Structures are given as structure tokens and as C-alpha cells.
Amino acid sequence: MEASWQYTGDEPIKIKKFLQSLGMGHRLFNDIKKGEGEFLVDHRPVRPTTKILPNQPLTIKVKLEPADPTVAVSHDPLKIVYEDDNWLVVDKPAGMTSIPGPSVANGTVLNRVVGYLLDHQSPDQRPHLITRLDRDTGGLLLVAKHHVASSMISQQVQQHQMLKEYTAIVGGNFTADHGTIDKPIARVADQARRMVAADGQTALTEYWVEGQGEGWARVRVRLHTGRTHQIRVHFAAIGHPLIGDALYGGDTSKADHQLLHASRLAFLDPFTRRELSFTSPLPANFNDIMA
Known part of the structure; x- marks a missing residue:
């Protein structure tokens, strides 16, 4: 596959620095440098140390990744919210697992995406899930359709620049409309659950109360870190499981499962340099509780 960008700076810049400014990870750059692809400036192959001049186009060409034989193919349906050459945004229902594991080998989001790409004769058949959700959490997931897209978005993921907002229905009521939960989260030995602990990883959650009723509150939640079960652990820790x-x-x-929904996802598309933003409506059972 190939991707191109126009350099709009005022001074010459090395290819590596330019690609890093777009988000490319070191591993992909080194793979191309070692012969797994090539760099082209003005459509001519150049060395990795070449400098790009203002208004020159840069193109990278890389080999397609082979399909992963360990991932089963599923042709079960998917709800696709958005698609282009690089991305799929999927609206996952609660109850569906994100990736295969010991207990679920097929029928997950990843299995279905592989089947979707095969059905649509995509040249890339080894997708990468950029975001994941617990099985019983529904909502928006971002999928990179190839390893170049996965590399280009990695910087935004690592630096928590991707906007991820959730809607949750929690127990109890709040006196303030806005708050943050800044509590480190750690594993519980040999268990799936997590807990707040002084020696845990830094975790920061921000929330806005959008509605309240008898024994419940609807909160909009924004993650500033990405710890396992972060929202569930944090709200339980402040007395609002x-x-x-x-x-x-x-x-x-x-x-019969946590009322948590990934309702908004936004990120800067490193290929077009435009922000992409998506929303997902709440499932019916959320509205039933609030009614």
C-alpha cells in the first residue's frame, strides 16, 4: 500500500522528522528503511536521510501484511459507522468480545472485521484494533485497516490525545455537576478485577452529571488515561458503582451488565490532517432506566 503527504513547512526537513511529526512510529520507519518499503519525493525513490523541500510531496510504499492465520474468519454482521481506505469505526453491541481469547475464539469484533475485509476484497486483511471495549460495554471502536494506519495513530494513543467519551448510569446522586477522579489503579492478584491502590498506575477520569433520578445518575465520562476497568473502578471507589x-x-x-457505553470518539486523522468525530446513540436499556 502507499500513502502520500504534502510538506507545507517553510524550511527543508528530513523525511524521518516529517513522518514523526505526522505520528509515524519508529518501528515502521525502520522497517521501510531496511527494505520493507520505499520513500519517494516528487515520485522518485530517495534515501531515508533525504530532506524534503517546502511544497514537495512525500510518498511511502510498504508491503501488505499477510493475513493472520491464527485469527478465525467470521462473516457475522458488524455495524460500521465510518469507513475509508485506512479506518473502520465500529459500533459494538454489549455482549460482544473485542478480540479472540481462551474463552472466545470466534465471533469477536476482530474476527468479524477480518470477514468484512475479505467480503469486500480489501487488499489489507490484517486489521488492528486501536481501541477495545469490555465484552459488556457497547459503543464505538476504532480499527486500523493496515499496519501503516496502526503506526500513524500510535502516538495519539500513547499520549492520550484521542478523545474517548462514555455514558454511564451509576448508582446514587451527585451534588456537583462536574468532577474528576484521580486515583491509581492496580491489579488484584489472580483476578479479573482491579482496585484503587497507592502503588497502582496513574488513572484520571473526568465526568459531567447530565441527569439524575431516584437512585441513579447519568454521567458523561472522559478518560485521560486508559487503565483496564478504569471507569468501573473509579466510580465504585467514590461510592457510585x-x-x-x-x-x-x-x-x-x-x-444484567454494567450500563456503560462508548458514546463519542474523535481523533486527528494522520493521513488527511483533519479531525474525525463520531457519536453513538444510547442502547434502549439505558433509556429504560432513566424513564
């Missing part, structure tokens, strides 16, 4: 979240002490009389 998610409705339906049995693992963290939530009320299960109204829902």
Missing part, C-alpha cells in the same frame, strides 16, 4: 456492574458492587436488579 455502575448500575448492573456485579464485579464492582453495582445494583444488578435493574440491568
Whole structure:
């Protein structure tokens, strides 16, 4: 596959520095440098140390990744919110697993994306999930359709520049409309659950209360870090466990899984340099609780 950009700076710049400014990771650059692809300036092959002049186009060409034989192919349906040559945005229902594992080998989002790409004769058949969701959390997932896209977005993921917002229905009521939860999160030995602990990883959650009723509150949540179960752990830690979240002490009389939905996703497309933003409507069971 190939991708091109126009350099709009005022001074000459080395190819590596320019690509890093776009988000490219070191590994992909080194792979191309070592012969897994080539760099072209003004459509002519050049060395990796070449400097690009203002208004010159840079193109990279890389070999396609082979399909992963360990990932089963599923032709089960997917709800595609957005697609272009580089990205898929999928709206995952609660109850579907993101990636295969010991307990679920097929039917996950990744299996279905592979089947979708095969059905649509995509040249790239080894997708990469950039964001993931717990099985019982629904909403928006970002999928890179090839390894170049995965590399180009990695910087935004690592630096938490991607906007990820969730809607949750939690137990109890709040006195303030806005707040942050800054509590480190650690593993619980030999368990799936996590806990707040002084020796855990830094975790920061921001929230806005958007509605309240008898025994519940609807909150819009923004993640500033990406720890496992972060939202569930943090709200349980402040006395507002998610409705339906049995693992963290939530009320299960109204829902059989945590009421958490990835409702908004936004990022800077490193290929077009434009922001892409998507929203997902709440499932019916959220509205049932609030009604």
C-alpha cells in the first residue's frame, strides 16, 4: 500500500522528522528503511536521510501484511459507522468480545472485521484494533485497516490525545455537576478485577452529571488515561458503582451488565490532517432506566 503527504513547512526537513511529526512510529520507519518499503519525493525513490523541500510531496510504499492465520474468519454482521481506505469505526453491541481469547475464539469484533475485509476484497486483511471495549460495554471502536494506519495513530494513543467519551448510569446522586477522579489503579492478584491502590498506575477520569433520578445518575465520562476497568473502578471507589456492574458492587436488579457505553470518539486523522468525530446513540436499556 502507499500513502502520500504534502510538506507545507517553510524550511527543508528530513523525511524521518516529517513522518514523526505526522505520528509515524519508529518501528515502521525502520522497517521501510531496511527494505520493507520505499520513500519517494516528487515520485522518485530517495534515501531515508533525504530532506524534503517546502511544497514537495512525500510518498511511502510498504508491503501488505499477510493475513493472520491464527485469527478465525467470521462473516457475522458488524455495524460500521465510518469507513475509508485506512479506518473502520465500529459500533459494538454489549455482549460482544473485542478480540479472540481462551474463552472466545470466534465471533469477536476482530474476527468479524477480518470477514468484512475479505467480503469486500480489501487488499489489507490484517486489521488492528486501536481501541477495545469490555465484552459488556457497547459503543464505538476504532480499527486500523493496515499496519501503516496502526503506526500513524500510535502516538495519539500513547499520549492520550484521542478523545474517548462514555455514558454511564451509576448508582446514587451527585451534588456537583462536574468532577474528576484521580486515583491509581492496580491489579488484584489472580483476578479479573482491579482496585484503587497507592502503588497502582496513574488513572484520571473526568465526568459531567447530565441527569439524575431516584437512585441513579447519568454521567458523561472522559478518560485521560486508559487503565483496564478504569471507569468501573473509579466510580465504585467514590461510592457510585455502575448500575448492573456485579464485579464492582453495582445494583444488578435493574440491568444484567454494567450500563456503560462508548458514546463519542474523535481523533486527528494522520493521513488527511483533519479531525474525525463520531457519536453513538444510547442502547434502549439505558433509556429504560432513566424513564
